[in-house]
Amino acid sequence: MASQVITNSLSHLKKYFGYDSFRKDQAEIIEHVLSGKDALVVMPTGGGKSMCFQLPALKFEGLTLVISPLIALMKDQVDGLKSNGIPADFYNSTQTPEVQLEIKSKVANRDIKLLYTAPESLSGLQEILSETYISCVAVDEAHCISSWGHDFRPSYQQLGFLKKSLPKTPIIALTATADKTTRKDILKQLGIPKAKAFLSSFDRENIFLEVRVADKRLKQIENFLLRRKDEAGIAYCLSRKSTEKLAKDLTKKGFKAKAYHAGLPSEERSKIQEEFVYDKTQIICATVAFGMGIDKSNVRWVIHYNMPKNLEGYYQEIGRAGRDGLQANALMFHSYADVIQYKRFIENSMNQKVQEAKLDRIKQFAEATSCRRRILLGYFGEHLTENCGFCDVCKNPPRFFDAKLIAQKALSAVARAKQKEPMGMIIDILRGAKNAAIYDKGYQNIKTYGIGDGISWRDWQHYILQLTNLGYIEIAFHRGNALEFTPLAKKVLFEDEQVWLTKPKQDQVSSSQPKQTLKSSNLFTQLKQLRMQISIEENIPPYLVFNDATLKEIEKERPLDENEFKTISGVNSLKSEKYADSFIEVIEKFNTKKIQKTSTYDQTYALFQDGNSIEDIAKTRNLKSTTVISHLCTLVEKGKPIDLSKLVSTSEVKKVQNILKEIDYEGALKPIFEALNGNMSYEKIRLAVTLLKK
Structure with a gap:
């Protein structure tokens, strides 16, 4: 049963979001929520938290109510869902009473799958806050509920009533930043103490x-x-x-x-x-x-x-x-x-x-x-x-050096100033500064005046901060940030203790810094221009058309028909239908030499004829297996003698043949995919159609 849930969820993942596989923990979380259980999801920003409630929302019979702290965030999420063909809306105080009433009618008629709102707006949704309408509640930015969290919002603390009003409805709390104390408090405040916690890696490796x-x-x-x-x-x-x-x-x-x-x-x-x-x-x-x-x-x-x-x-x-x-x-x-x-x-x-x-x-x-x-x-x-x-x-690991003399000079200056001065004045004493503050207090007459004039102001700051971190000096914030000794300072001044410090980085432009992250080719630039054009026409942000990662994959794979375009990560059925032709046209214009197009198909053909499997060809050519299959189908359509029957079973071909008898086939595979309830991959359908044509 569980595997069936995931299989069905995978078909929705590709159809609506354009991805072929789940990220770590997503499948388990989705299965858990769909089984009606409460959950706490701690996942890094950009790690795919939203998918953990957006995809289940498509499968629940009723509405998924999403509690979100900011109006702008709601609009952004709803725009993204609509661009993927998912019915969603938001409800907040900026809307007119007429618009608010219309949204509640949509909920009652089951016309939307997700509704975003802020905690403050829940009072206006009283008539739909029942299990007749709501199948799931998602509390986004859940750390806002805890006074132990870094972004506490009192309005979030009223959300405990949701579990009392909707006892059988699963609640999923999501956050990117919550330590152990905050996590416990979130579960307590929401009234879901037994919720399963899913803790993903916090590491954003990129x-x-x-x-x-x-x-x-x-x-x-x-x-x-x-x-x-x-x-x-x-x-x-x-x-x-x-x-x-x-x-x-x-x-x-x-x-x-x-x-x-x-x-x-x-x-x-x-x-x-x-x-x-x-x-x-x-x-x-x-x-x-x-x-x-x-x-x-x-x-x-x-x-x-x-x-x-x-x-x-x-x-x-x-x-x-x-x-x-x-x-x-x-x-x-x-x-x-x-x-x-x-x-x-x-x-x-x-x-x-x-x-x-x-x-x-x-x-x-x-x-x-x-x-x-x-x-x-x-x-x-x-x-x-x-x-x-x-x-x-x-x-660029730091290099340590013997800094005993520097430490002794700094600590001596603190001592001569009777531990009454802040860091800036201590550095001025060490460097022999000739300013009014020095002369007013007579520091030009003490023994340590000017003993560090060969070291820059910035470098002295670097060394004194390190001495503070190492526990030789403390900052007395209650006494104008004066520098004071700790017991360790005496060991350096009177017992000749060794001190190791790091040299400050010169120039601070950082040779360690990676170079520009995206190396833009002419094709990538043209794909971005097309994305901007679509963005303006449809009045949605460019990244909601396709994000940069999807454009980079389009640039690399250079799909030349709609089936190849669908294999790109981030391309769902709706976006493929809407945008494939435009992007393929840009690619074809870029690939002015037809020989390039022919050679890539011929390479695939030669490897297949030599007895290599689809997986081996994909690995050898650094392509996706779906792209290899697309190449083979195109070659068959152009008359190449290739036996595709090894790649798709007779029963699968028969199923496609029966569907073709029932629909008006105009070349698109989506109607066949949908008629088969998503139980056969696009690649298998493509192979079957190619065999039937032959």
């Missing part, structure tokens, strides 16, 4: 992790972006003012950048977001208010202009890059000033100790000299046994 010191940030960002001229990305800033300044500076440098923050009028925010989603704006400089409401799959990079306040926020924000599975970059800048500002924010706040501990963890991550991915995943309870090889530390 994202290159990099951290740099916030020195000459604008120049560093400019160099970073010059390598990614046509790629979309998000730059997160701590303040509204910073977003506007960075957007202005980048625009002056020739980049298409816009600022986004909560202080802008809602209409302007919506317009900016839409221009980004529709690829009209390349860069968004935003506060963390931006991003949760979009599902744009071709974001190629995320920059943190300031260090985030915790690792949960960092993880969620970098997860907005590379959702199509192609390579992406996450670049974080960090500074001493960021830590100071966050300390002020969380002073006397709720859960102050928890927030301080989380701030310490991300500070350790930023200043790490070991594999960053191991630190990040370890925080979420996932422990790698080897270094990742795909972060700045792995690509």
Whole structure:
């Protein structure tokens, strides 16, 4: 029975979403939900969480109600579902009473399979909140329900009533970021303590992790972006003012950048977001208010202009890059000033100790000299046994040197300043700065004045931060951020203890950084232009036509008929029907030399005639087996003597023959596939049709 559920789900997966196989854990989760059981799904951003309730929704008799925190996210998800031929809608406070009534009528008449709404709007849906209409409830961004989570929303805490109102209805809670405490709280608050938890790997292997010191940030960002001229990305800033300044500076440098923050009028925010989603704006400089409401799959990079306040926020924000599975970059800048500002924010706040501990963890991550991915995943309870090889530390390991003399100079300066001064003043003392603050306090007369003038200000900052991390110095936040000794400092000053530090990275342009992620060929550029044209005609974001990963596969495989086009990952039946001809036309124009087309078929023919299996040919030629079968069928139609009867059984041919007697066959395989209830693959149908024609 279980295998039958998965088999049927697979046919829906290809038909509506264009994929041939499930990602890790998806099949098990879908089977669990379809059996009517509650579930908690913790899966990384871009890992396929939505599929875990969208596909079951197609098989449930009634409605799947999706609780989502942001209106923009609902619209985005609904647009994506509609573009795949799935009836869906959203219900929220921005709609007129007439529109809201129409949506409720659709639910009552079973005209839609998924309905998205926010917790605040549930009161308006009282008349349909019954098991007469609802077959499943999905709570997206479920960490919002917990005060232990990093993005707590009080409105989510009312959702516990759903299980009481719908006791037999499965509830699936989904999140990308939840530690053990938060996971327990989600289940308790939703009233589903016995729900099965599905914990996928947190690892986003396609994202290159990099951290740099916030020195000459604008120049560093400019160099970073010059390598990614046509790629979309998000730059997160701590303040509204910073977003506007960075957007202005980048625009002056020739980049298409816009600022986004909560202080802008809602209409302007919506317009900016839409221009980004529709690829009209390349860069968004935003506060963390931006991003949760979009599902744009071709974001190629995320920059943190300031260090985030915790690792949960960092993880969620970098997860907005590379959702199509192609390579992406996450670049974080960090500074001493960021830590100071966050300390002020969380002073006397709720859960102050928890927030301080989380701030310490991300500070350790930023200043790490070991594999960053191991630190990040370890925080979420996932422990790698080897270094990742795909972060700045792995690509360019730090070199340690004997820094006892540097440590002694720094600690002596702290001592001579009587442990009353912050880092900036200590560095000025060491470098022999001639400014008013130094002279006002008479520091030009102490013994340590100028003893470190041969080391740059930035390098001294690098060394003192390391001494802080190693436990020789503490920052007294309650005394104007003054540097104080710990007991370990005395060992360096008076017991000659050895100290090993790392050299700062020079230039910070990072030779370890991977080169531009997408190497665009002329064909890929033409495919993107066609995608944009379709996007404008249909008024949907380009990535909802096809994401970059699908375009890259089209570029590689170069399908030359609709059957080959259907084999591309991300191409479903509806999209194949709508777009195949247009994309094939672009490919054919690109392949002006007909000999190229002939030679690829001849290579397949020669290998098949030599007795190679379909799988062997596919492996040898680096093609999909479906493409090989398509080649063979085309060769038979052109008169080549190939025996296809070994590839499809007589009974399968007979089934197709019987269907052809009942329908008006005009060359499309979809009507045959549907008449057979999806129980025969397109490849088998193609083989049978080719044999019958012969």
